[in-house]
Amino acid sequence: MINRLLNTSSIVITLLVLCTQASAASFLVQDQHGLPLKxxxxxxxxxxxxxxxxxxxNTLIMDQVDKLFKPEVLVIHQGDYVNFPNSDNIRHHVYSFSSVKPFELKLYSGKSKAPLQFDVAGVAVLGCNIHDSMIGYIYIASSTQVLMTNEQGIARLADTVAYDSVNVWHASSVTRLTNMSYEDLSKSKNNNGALVINLVVEAPEPRNTFQSIFKKNGQ
Known part of the structure; x- marks a missing residue:
């Protein structure tokens, strides 16, 4: 079953290929309607x-609060550890079918488990076997230079960092692969000078469950 669930839209990566070495301080990621994507x-x-x-x-935290994963998206580096403390006063059964780190943890309030190490790059989609509407993501980066956009869809990179490509991922993206030259990307600056990245996303279902995500998109 795990092999069928390796590729989902939740782990789709949009690859922007930059033809020349480049550096830029600010990026704006927005959807097809021009709205910012956090x-x-x-x-x-x-x-x-x-x-x-x-x-x-490092050891980072993916908590469970009010039957939600907090944060919803956790960005870590390859080799980092993740702790799942469970701040709710109820039991959770956290698991993932993703090939980068299949696991399951039965978590009780006030009873900690040893942190898990994520040593394979990719995206782990998390669910709870008790609360099916709980969805979370751990993005495991192989590069040391990885950012996540804020509420305004903005991410800022130090202008001392030179790069030749950038992988852009969002949980709701429906675009499998987009190739964009740096020249085209640099033409998409907004008034504040940020490089604009446009993604096509799909609206979430009224009840977006772990099973429905994999049933719809699993291969």
Missing amino acids: NAVLEFSVTNPAAEAVSPP
Whole structure:
């Protein structure tokens, strides 16, 4: 069953191919209606070695609060650990079928589990076997230069970082693969000078469950 669920729209990555080495400080990710997209992940393939200095693994938190994953999207680096503390006063059974890290954890309030290490790059889609409407995502980046957009759809990269490509992912994206030259991307600046990235997204269903996501998009 896991093999059938490897590729979903939730782990679709839009690849923007930049023809020349580039650097830019600000990006705006928006949908087909021109509305900003928060929680879009931008992972850069950098060309200056200093920007790719490897740091020791970190331990980050994917909590469960009010029957929701907090944060909904967690960005980590390859090799990092994730702790699942469960701040609710009820039981959760967190699991993932994603090939980057299949696992299951029965989590009780006040009883911690050992953090899990995510050492394969990609996206892990999380669900709860008890509360089917709980959906979360862990984006595991292989590059040290990875950003996530804020409420205004903005992500800022240090202008000292030179890159030749950027992978753009969003949980609601329906675009399988988009190739865009840096020249075309640089022409899409807005009034504030941000490089504009347009994604086609689909509206969430009234009840967007873990099973419905994989039933619709699993292969």
